[in-house]
Amino acid sequence: MIKNDVITIGLIGLGGMANAHRKMVSELEQLHLGALCDVNQELLKQIGDEEGISQEKRFHDMEALIADPDVNAVISIVPNNLHAEVLRLCIQYQKPVMAEKPFTLNFAEAEELALLYEKQPILCMVGFSYRYVPSFRYAKKIVEENKLGTIRHIAVRYLQSFGAPLFEVPYAWRFNKEVTGTGALGDLGAHMIDSARFFVGEFSSVSALMKTFVNERKDEKSGEMKNVDVDDYTSFQAVLENDVIGNFVTTRNAVGSGNQHEVTIYGDYGTIHVNCERPDEIDVCMKDEPGEKLVFKTEKVSEIYQKNQLQDFADLVKNNQQKGTPTFYDGYQNQKVIERIIQSAETGKTVTID
Numbered sequence: 001m002i003k004n005d006v007i008t009i010g011l012i013g014l015g016g017m018a019n020a021h022r023k024m025v026s027e028l029e030q031l032h033l034g035a036l037c038d039v040n041q042e043l044l045k046q047i048g049d050e051e052g053i054s055q056e057k058r059f060h061d062m063e064a065l066i067a068d069p070d071v072n073a074v075i076s077i078v079p080n081n082l083h084a085e086v087l088r089l090c091i092q093y094q095k096p097v098m099a100e101k102p103f104t105l106n107f108a109e110a111e112e113l114a115l116l117y118e119k120q121p122i123l124c125m126v127g128f129s130y131r132y133v134p135s136f137r138y139a140k141k142i143v144e145e146n147k148l149g150t151i152r153h154i155a156v157r158y159l160q161s162f163g164a165p166l167f168e169v170p171y172a173w174r175f176n177k178e179v180t181g182t183g184a185l186g187d188l189g190a191h192m193i194d195s196a197r198f199f200v201g202e203f204s205s206v207s208a209l210m211k212t213f214v215n216e217r218k219d220e221k222s223g224e225m226k227n228v229d230v231d232d233y234t235s236f237q238a239v240l241e242n243d244v245i246g247n248f249v250t251t252r253n254a255v256g257s258g259n260q261h262e263v264t265i266y267g268d269y270g271t272i273h274v275n276c277e278r279p280d281e282i283d284v285c286m287k288d289e290p291g292e293k294l295v296f297k298t299e300k301v302s303e304i305y306q307k308n309q310l311q312d313f314a315d316l317v318k319n320n321q322q323k324g325t326p327t328f329y330d331g332y333q334n335q336k337v338i339e340r341i342i343q344s345a346e347t348g349k350t351v352t353i354d
Contacts, residue, residue, distance in 0.1 A: 002072050002317075002318075005030065006029070006030060006031070006032050007030055007031050007032065007072045007073050007314060007317050007318075008032050008034035008035070008070060008071055008072045008073075009025055009031055009032065009033050009034060009035075009071070009072070009073055009074070009075055010034065010035035010036070010037065010059075010065045010066065010068065010071035010073070010074050010075070011025075011033060011035070011036050011037070011074075011075050011077070012037045012038075012062045012065060012066075012074060012075070012076045012077065012078055012086060013037070013038060013076060013077035013078040013079075014036060014037075014038040014040070014043050014044065014047045014077075015038075015040075015043065015077070016077070017077050017100070018047075018077040021075055021077060021310070022047075022051070024308050024309060024310045025075075025310060027308055028308060028310055028311060028314060030311075030314040030318075031310060031314055033051055033053070034053070034057060034070060034071065035053065035057040035058075035059065035065050035068060035070070035071050036048055036051070036053050036057065036058050036059065036065075037058075037059040037060065037061070037062050037064075037065040038060070039060060041060070044058050044060070045058075057070070062078075062082075062085075062086060062089065063089050066086075066089045066090055066093050066095055067089075067093050071095065072095075072096070072317065073095060073096040073097065073098070073123075073313070073317050074086070074090055074095050074096070074097040074098070075097070075098045075310075075313075076097060076098070076099045076100060077100055078100070079173055079179050079180070080102060080104075080105050080179060080180045080181050080186060081105050081178065081179045081180070081181070083099060083100065083102070083103065083104050083105065083109075084104040084105060084109040084110075084112070084113055086099060087099055087104075087113050087124070088113060088116060090122055090124070091113070091116045091117060091120050091122055092120075094120065094122055095122065096122060096123035096124070096313075096316065096317045097122065097123075097124050097125070098124075098125045098126075098127060098310070098313045099124065099125070099126055099127065099331065100126075100127045101126055101127055101128060101186075101190045101191070101194070101331065101334065102181065102182075102186040102187075102190045102334065102335060102338060103126060103190075103331030103332060103334055103335040104181075104331075104335055105180075105181040106181055106335075106339065107335050107336055107338070107339035110331075110332050110335040110336070113332075114332055117328055121328075122328075123316050123317055123319075124327060124328040124331070125312065125313045125316055125325060125326060125327060126326045126327065126328070126330055126331035126334070127309070127326075128190075128191065128194040128198075128326040128330065128334075129191075129309055130191055130194070130195055130198075130261060130276055131194070131198055131309075131324060131326060132307050132308070132309040132312075133274070133276050133279045134279050134280055134301045134302075134303075134305040134306050134307075135274040135275070135276075135278065135279055135280065135281060135282045135301050135305075136195070136198070136263070136274055136276070137305040137307065138274075138282055138301045138302070138305045139199065139263070139265065139272050139274050139282060140198065140199060140324070141305075142272055142284075143199055143265065143272075147267075147269065147270070147286065148265060148266075148267025148268070148269050148270050148271070148272065148286070149267045149268035149269035149270075150242075150267060150268045151199075151200060151242070151244050151265060151266065151267045152244065152245065152266050152267060152268065153244060153245040153246065153247070153266050154196055154199065154200055154240070154244060154245075154246045154247075154263065154264065154265050154266070155246070155247045155248075155263070155264040155266075156192045156195055156196055156246065156247070156248045156249075156262070156263050156264075157192075157248070157249045157250070157260065157261070157262050158184075158188040158189065158191055158192050158249075158250040158260065158261040158262075159249070159250070159251055159254035159257035159260040159261075160184075160188065160251070160252045160254065160257055160258070160259060160260070161252070161253065161254050161255045161256060161257050161258070162252055163184075163213075163214065163232050163251075163252030163253045164252075164253045164254075164255050165213075165214055165253075166255060168218075169217065170217055170218050170219065170220045171217040171218060171219045171220070171226040171228070172217075174187065174230075175217055175226075175228045175229075175230060176229070176230070177229040177230050180230060181230075182230055182231055182234075182338065182342065183212070183228075183230030183231040183232055183234075183252070184230075184231050184232055184233060184234050184250045184251055184252050185210065185231055185234040185250065185338060185341060185342070186338060187252070188250040188252070188261070189234050189248070189250045189338065189341070190334055190338065191261055192248050192250055192261070193248075193334050193337045193338065194326065194330065194334055195261070195263050196238070196240060196246055196248070196263075197330070197333065197334070198324070199263065199265055200240045200241060200242075200244045200246070200265075201240055201241025201242065201244070202240065202241050202333065202353075203238050203239075203240055203246075203337050203340075203353045204238075204239040204240060204241070204352065204353060205238065205239045205340075205350055205351060205352045205353060206236050206237070206238045206337065206340050206341050206344050206350070206351055206353065207236060207237045207238075207344055207349075207350040207351075208234065208235070208236035208237075208341040208342075208344040208345040208351075209233075209234070209235050209236070209345055210231040210233070210234045210341075210342070210345040211231060211232060211233040211234075212228055212229075212230065212231055212232050212233075213232040213233060213253050214228060214232060214253075215227065215228055216228060232251060232252055232253050233249075233250070233251040233252075233253060234248075234249075234250050234251075234341065234345070235247075235248060235249045235250070236248050236341050236344065236345075258277060259276065259277060260275065260276075260277055261275070261276040261277075262274065262275040262276070262277075269286060269287070270284065270285050270286030270287065270294075271284075271285045271286075271296075272284050272285075272286075273296070279301075280300060280301050281298050281299065281300060281301060282298070282299050282301055283296050283297070283298050283299075284296065284297055284298075284299055285297070312324075312325045313325075336353060337353060340352075340353050
């Protein structure tokens with residue numbers, strides 16, 4: 001039961017990205033952080049003290065947090081191999097959840113969840129955060145208003161550099177297939193897939209290439225070299241809804257790139273380009289007046305396109321779902337496309353997405 005119109009949030013997983021979610025929760029009056037869960041006792045104590053969470057609301061077991069009647073909704077920031085279990089428990093206890101991407105470790109898990117969800121649906125949002133970048137939201141409006149005319153193709157890149165040999169990054173869970181499922185594909189490529197679905201629509205087919213550049217990394221604890229069994233690089237071509245052609249590249253070995261997720265959309269009337277590293281700008285090439293030379297111009301994006309991602313989650317929990325909120329279905333479809341990309345890379349063939 002939601003008290004005084006305020007949703008009590010239980011946060012599972014306190015590392016890394018959890019800090020961004022804590023900040024977003026603090027910015028919304030409708031949300032209150034009331035419970036925490038992590039297996040790291042020191043981290044649980046530290047964050048619990050910072051947030052003023054009582055001892056009885058600091059959990060080591062995520063099922064206990066999800067089952068807690070005082071928790072109205074769950075935000076899950078856990079490694080990929082736990083994504084499906086969190087969703088399964090939330091379905092079991094009928095708790096609204098904001099889950100991170102990729103949706104699951106693999107598509108088999110996604111299919112199992114879909115069967116449970118059909119019998120006992122819950123309010124579920126998936127953390128495709130780039131839908132909330134102002135420039136991406138403005139680009140979506142341009143597309144919806146048909147200012148680009150018929151869209152012919154879309155180019156999407158998501159480049160990071162942290163995995164390059166230059167930085168000697170040690171072995172971690174992100175390089176272990178049993179924990180992460182895939183490498184760059186699930187970590188970064190899931191966002192590329194969602195951006196294409198957000199702007200254009202569903203995928204029809206994919207033709208992919210996946211590659212591991214750094215085959216071994218040193219384990220900091222043992223000093224031993226461990227095998228890397230996930231991709232450092234994935235590229236694929238795709239046919240999307242209405243025969244839109246897509247080109248996609250993601251890698252964690254692009255020296256010089258920070259967090260470079262960018263999308264270019266080409267239509268009959270013009271082209272637009274967005275980059276998450278420039279969230280308040282959009283590059284536009286459209287003919288406005290007769291005789292005007294077609295060149296790219298950079299426009300500032302209005303503040304009206306700014307939105308806290310968790311505002312949509314709060315609205316979802318209150319049964320006021322907003323247009324464009326990424327839901328269970330979006331997570332499921334995303335995981336299906338990831339599965340077909342892997343199949344294509346393994347077989348060397350184009351794979352249809354049913």
